[in-house]
Amino acid sequence: MVTGVARPGRVVVLVVGGVAAAAALLTAHLAVGRLPLPPDDVWAALTGSPTSAFHRVLVVDLRLPRALVGLGAGALLALSGAVLQAVTRNPLAEPGLVGVTTGAALGVVASLAVAAGTGLSPAPTVAALLGGLAAGAATWLVAGRHRSAPGRLVLVGALVAALCTALTSLLLLGRRDSLGSVLRWLVGSLNARTWDDWAALWPWLLAGVPVGLLSAGLVNLLQLDDPLVTSLGRPADRTRLLVLGLAVALAAAAVSATGAVAFVGLLAPHVARRLVGADARALLPVAAVLGAVLLSAADLVAYSTTVSLPGAASQVTGLPVGAVTAVVGGPVLLALLRRSRR
């Protein structure tokens, strides 16, 4: 047997099945919403045949970019989470736990404060990206020399995340008026995503996903402890930094488009590992596809659900997708952990 991946057929089936599911979700996104459209109208709007201009705007300018951003960000978050879990040698690692998502939110809030003070207004997506990268870097630096000990990075990451959250809250105290516009970064939302958001995201997908998948060999190696990695010919610390930096960049890119969506980066790799095992060559592609499906499905639920929130005057539609992933993801993860061996 010349291939190293155990049960390669299963990986192919899962990836192809996942891509098919993603395509189905994409279609559903175009049709479902406050104004449901029959497939004929969706098709007409897409192909540009003479149709109502309103349908065209609805499908092509509102629903399509939102659906694409959801799929792309889900894949990036899951890929990042899968890489992080392997490299930190901690199955509970995820973009949020190394500070990236909260850092992104802080970046946006800080940029608003800067904008108010100076009149400069950096784009929120750029601020989110910078905030996420900065928080990831801070986690790496503070973790210091013992960063490869399992748990160390995640522990420091949790502290950095808490600090980011505290700073965000402080900044928001003085700017209650902007709370509404900031909320989408805090909770994670795909509402009102446009082609601009997709334009900022697709280069990351194009570059990040192949690089992420190609790094599977290194990711496998980094699951071992540092002396072993070194004795197998790789400088452990530098290699860990390289691959971790990749994971942070992927997560920061995703979060800059969606805000701090919870659980996708944790849950998708977990499920993928149960399906195909710990070998990164199988795990990474399956996790990425699962992440895309997960976030997209959650968003479908989010914007087609109407809920009565306690204290709200009217019913709320268009929930932020982060609320759905948190509400659903928490219990699912608990169930998975209870069923796991350890």
Next chain:
Amino acid sequence: MTAPPPPPAAVPTAHGVVAGYGRRRVLDGVDLVPEPGRLTCLVGPNGSGKSTLLQTLGRVVPTRGGRVVLDGRDIADWPGPQVARRVALLTQDPQGPGGLRVRELVEQGRHPWVGAFGALRRHDDEAMADAMTAAGVDHLADRRLDELSGGERQRAWIALALAQDTPTLLLDEPTTFLDVAHQLELLRLVRRRCDERGTTVVVVLHDLNQAARFADRVVALHRGAVVADGTPEQVLTPGLLREVFHVEAVVVPDPVTGRPMFVPTGDRRDDA
């Protein structure tokens, strides 16, 4: 299968090596030139510097003074993968994810040959299969690490080191988690690697009688320095046991091999 052993390849050698962690100096000017194709055993009390010496030979711990030389060059000047193709090091209590399968673990041993982005070729598969058979884990190839017993897991790690297919093998207390039958099996396997393939082996062992039985040469370390170096008969003497290990013992010939065997004294129990 009577192919002659390949010519002895370059072996990492230590010359006046000083090494340590933080402020602690663990090795204080150690020389060690393992003989190619022979089995050298490092013995010494806990904290005497055995593991550190092994790790400087494997380029995992950098030297602070002196040199480790591989094939005429300072080992620090070699590219990492080139060292890893020549020297395999199995550390004490290695850590890997429980969800990894034995085959996937052993495959990491091919990393120095395959690289980060390469694909396994037939030759790599053969090296892996060979390593798993030699370590006695071929029937466990598709099992997860966390499903294995301590002994099986240790043999999986040995298979990882063997899969590197290096002329030099450095093993740090490889028998620690094994029962006595598996200890002997593993040491016999290591002995065979020496005799049949001409592999140079440096192994840290705590069991002095096993060291005496399997080693061509025994090197005793004490407080970061070599205090005795020679054949088992030359090194494992009552005087050394007293000075280095603080154990009073008599040394008698092993009734099976004739090698020295030490028996501690002072614990005689009165017959009931």
